[in-house]
Amino acid sequence: MSVLQTAAFPSPSAVVPDTDGLAKISAIGTRAFLVEAPGAFDLPNQRRIWALSHALEARGEIAEIVPGMTNLLVILKETPDGPEGITHLLQEEWRRAQGVDLAGREIEIAVTYGGEHASDLPALCDLSGLSDREVVRIHHEGTYRVFALGSAPGFGYLHGLDPRIHMPRKTVPSLNMVRGCVTIGGMQTGVAVLTGPNGWNSIGFAELQMFDPLAAAPAVMAPGDTVRFRPERIEL
């Protein structure tokens, strides 16, 4: 009798967070440590990164936390005597981190697909074997999540790009891509926030200003936000 009763409860291992692997933790110089999630480049992994970021926020010894794509850079206020203590702490926190979903905003971005700024649309058609119309439709029908901000002020790395329109970054970057270009870099998409050299592939253009250095919250996007592209014009 008692054995059956015990067996009716879930075994403790069933409620332990998913610990399918250790994070890779490495130093960048003296004060910075990079935590890289094992496993796929996907939303569940990014949710654990967001949870880790949240768990570390209150720690007094940490100066900056920079979420990346299924990874997190932690910058300490002081150089530690050795990497062991912080590595242990980060590994423990990673093990404990259960995916959180950030209550992000919904951002709609009006896009002119094709046209003069869509310099890489023909190459993407060649690569994918799709027509320009299909590429544009697949891109604007997607729902994207801001995984992290970085690279340039306010630039959001968007996850959720349909694999049919993945396109590797260029080996030779465009020298002067204009701010507002709607771009694809590998399995990510995003809107260029600065005019300048850019290795991503442009398929359209958006007017939305993504960053205002004088605003209380300078960046329009934040991790966890949902982004949709609305085709305002299609010039093919």
Next chain:
Amino acid sequence: MIEIAATGPLNTIQDLGRPGYRNVGVTGCGAMDPLALTIGNILVGNAPEAAGIEVQTFPFRLRFSERSAFAVTGADCRAKLDGVDLPPWWAAEAEAGQVLELFPPLKDARTYFSLAGGVDVAPVMGSRSTSLRGGFGGLDGRVLAAGDRLETGAATPLFLPKDGYGVVPPSIALKDVFSSADGGALVIRALPAGEHDLFGADAERFWTQPWKISARSDRTGYRLSGDPIHPIETVEMRSHGVVPGVVQVPPAGEPIVQMSDANTAGGYPKIAGVIEADLWRLGQARIGSLLRFVPATHGEAKAVEKALAAYVEDVRRTARLVAGALAAFA
């Protein structure tokens, strides 16, 4: 107020930088040689966060609109105040109308001009540093130009010796801590980074061969020339945050060291990360010069930091004593 009378390109207003915004993609910026700027600020009685001018192209000339204490630190640029030589790493007082001239340094790369009260431009996201890439901070986010007038912040009353005073430069005071390799290559200490072991035998060559700082180097990063190094396998990296000092290796195999205006994110394999206490020396390294990386530990890095902090503290204490003694005489 001061007025820029002549300047080369790429001279900007900098302070110790804009940390804390990497998570929204904003670069730290700040002086390439923060030690020189720190000493300049101490010599003129400023708080550590005061902004100065980073001069990396010469000649540079400015006119004082009012009496002001100032300091010239960093690269020895044979400064002259109204034609009279100033020693390097020196603070003095200028009268209204006097002209300070900075000439091309014979060694080292960047000179810092500090003045009592600091250069007063509006802070953006907590810093007065110019972000050229972002187009904000400093003077309208741009490089200085002849004719620019710069306001001065409120200065604390400061008593200087009649002909000014100076400090022993850190390269001399700390020569046991910051040594050069045989053949004059700059020795830069670094910790192995995430993809170090991926370079197999080439990792060894990274540490042993001298690297030349190529002409395609600036405040954003130094591109190094030498025998290319390659990882044993290609890895598709996911973008992650980086800090100045990270040594990345793009596909062509010649490393890039990210510097003050570094991108906040990167995805090239990284072989090493320069210790923070050596970044100021890298900031003074010239295009065409050689450097060699030597592996270090956190403990060694901390010891170098302690030596640097002791030097800064010594200068601070001495400056306070000098000012105090002169105030008592006045």
